[in-house]
Amino acid sequence: MGYNEHENDIEKFLSGESVFKNEQSLDLKYVPPKLPRRREELARLSRDFKPLVSKDGAYSINVAIIGPAGVGKTATTKYFCERFVKAADKRGVETLYTYYNCYTFRTKSAILRNLLSKYFAITSRGYSDYELLGMLTLRLKKENKHLLIVLDEANIIGAEDILSIIHAPEIHGFGEARISTLIISRPTEFQTLLNAPLSGHINDRVQMNGYSSEDLKEILDYRADLAFQSSAISEDIVDMIVEIASITQNARHGIEIMYHAGKLADREGKDAVTEEMVRIAKGYVYPELRPDVLNDLKLHELFTALAIAKRLKHSGITATTINESFEYYCIACDEYSTPANAKPTFRRHLDVLIQMGIIGKSVQPLRRGRRGRRGRITLYDIPATILEERTRNLIEEELKKASENNLSDKNKKE
Ligand SMILES: Nc1ncnc2c1ncn2[C@@H]1O[C@H](COP(=O)(O)OP(=O)(O)OP(=O)(O)O)[C@@H](O)[C@H]1O
Numbered sequence: 001m002g003y004n005e006h007e008n009d010i011e012k013f014l015s016g017e018s019v020f021k022n023e024q025s026l027d028l029k030y031v032p033p034k035l036p037r038r039r040e041e042l043a044r045l046s047r048d049f050k051p052l053v054s055k056d057g058a059y060s061i062n063v064a065i066i067g068p069a070g071v072g073k074t075a076t077t078k079y080f081c082e083r084f085v086k087a088a089d090k091r092g093v094e095t096l097y098t099y100y101n102c103y104t105f106r107t108k109s110a111i112l113r114n115l116l117s118k119y120f121a122i123t124s125r126g127y128s129d130y131e132l133l134g135m136l137t138l139r140l141k142k143e144n145k146h147l148l149i150v151l152d153e154a155n156i157i158g159a160e161d162i163l164s165i166i167h168a169p170e171i172h173g174f175g176e177a178r179i180s181t182l183i184i185s186r187p188t189e190f191q192t193l194l195n196a197p198l199s200g201h202i203n204d205r206v207q208m209n210g211y212s213s214e215d216l217k218e219i220l221d222y223r224a225d226l227a228f229q230s231s232a233i234s235e236d237i238v239d240m241i242v243e244i245a246s247i248t249q250n251a252r253h254g255i256e257i258m259y260h261a262g263k264l265a266d267r268e269g270k271d272a273v274t275e276e277m278v279r280i281a282k283g284y285v286y287p288e289l290r291p292d293v294l295n296d297l298k299l300h301e302l303f304t305a306l307a308i309a310k311r312l313k314h315s316g317i318t319a320t321t322i323n324e325s326f327e328y329y330c331i332a333c334d335e336y337s338t339p340a341n342a343k344p345t346f347r348r349h350l351d352v353l354i355q356m357g358i359i360g361k362s363v364q365p366l367r368r369g370r371r372g373r374r375g376r377i378t379l380y381d382i383p384a385t386i387l388e389e390r391t392r393n394l395i396e397e398e399l400k401k402a403s404e405n406n407l408s409d410k411n412k413k414e
């Protein structure tokens with residue numbers, strides 16, 4: 001038998017050798033045990049929420065956290081809440097804390113239903129939002145608990161819904177304020193929340209700015225220590241990643257590059273990350289786009305994204321129109337033998353993609369001699385070919401799931 005050159009690789013895969021010592025610590029949902037360079041913001045949040053634990057009486061404290069992509073809004077908020085709840089408990093103030101990403105929980109109803117079933121085992125089918133809010137506040141009062149809700153990407157559910165949650169205890173006649181919120185948003189999206197009475201109920205606005213290269217150096221050094229074997233990533237390599245992320249001032253940009261570079265090293269069976277791996281990894285990362293954002297899209301939103309990607313992947317085409325993308329959307333649905341939605345519904349799908357920051361829309365006057373204006377649709381951060389590939393994968397997964405469900409329903413009936 002000849003020598004099998006892959007044999008060693010298999011030995012290596014099985015023995016689990018890796019440049020990582022804790023790969024999971026680079027997962028974007030992971031909150032590290034320390035958050036360098038966010039001490040001031042954490043102190044400020046503690047001061048903001050202090051009345052909940054130090055004064056008698058009921059309080060509702062609502063704080064907005066605003067800042068650009070990847071500056072630690074989500075991480076800092078989760079870090080704070082987890083510790084705050086424990087500190088409050090120690091002081092005899094029982095606080096229920098729940099984090100919601102409004103991309104996943106898109107309406108007040110979805111949030112209320114989740115809260116009631118999670119904490120009070122109440123199945124809420126058939127009740128109106130008004131009744132649900134009533135039940136929630138009554139339970140909180142009866143059990144003498146406080147509720148701390150984080151609404152991440154809060155612009156998706158909107159100011160009115162947020163206000164009605166904050167106000168619920170008063171509206172429902174149980175007097176005491178028992179619900180506090182942390183409302184997270186990027187700056188432009190926050191503008192859409194501001195022009196409503198909500199701004200009058202915000203006790204503090206914590207502005208988080210982009211990270212400087214010194215900030216990123218400390219943060220990425222720390223994250224590299226947590227994730228990699230000590231000999232697997234050199235200081236020069238971390239510095240190279242710091243330099244790339246300094247352009248966007250975005251910590252996630254650096255962390256994602258680190259992760260992909262490490263995966264490349266493992267795939268190639270190397271025991272350290274090289275400069276070339278960082279250069280390749282850089283190409284995989286779209287710093288403005290949260291990598292999981294596409295996972296939250298519904299089937300027809302995916303078709304809509306696919307349609308725009310298909311149109312914009314042709315060279316020389318930088319923007320499309322609503323009419324044109326609708327045509328591409330119908331073709332995309334057809335390709336997967338799925339009936340297309342009508343245009344007004346399609347426009348709503350477009351709005352979701354705009355809200356999620358996947359596509360951009362601007363309005364431009366028509367060319368000279370023609371009256372009116374038209375919407376111009378562009379892709380923000382992600383190349384069209386990549387968006388096409390990712391949406392196709394997700395569409396195929398969704399359709400497969402749907403057909404499996406159909407099959408099992410059919411079997412049950414038979
Ligand atoms: N000060 C820090 N120390 C350690 N890690 C950090 C720090 N700031 C951010 N990170 C990490 O950087 C990544 C991005 O942070 P986060 O998700 O909190 O950004 P964000 O401001 O919520 O961005 P977006 O607006 O895109 O949601 C996460 O993996 C987070 O753990």
Ligand SMILES: [Mg+2]
Nearest residue numbers: 073074075152
């Ligand atoms: Mg975030």
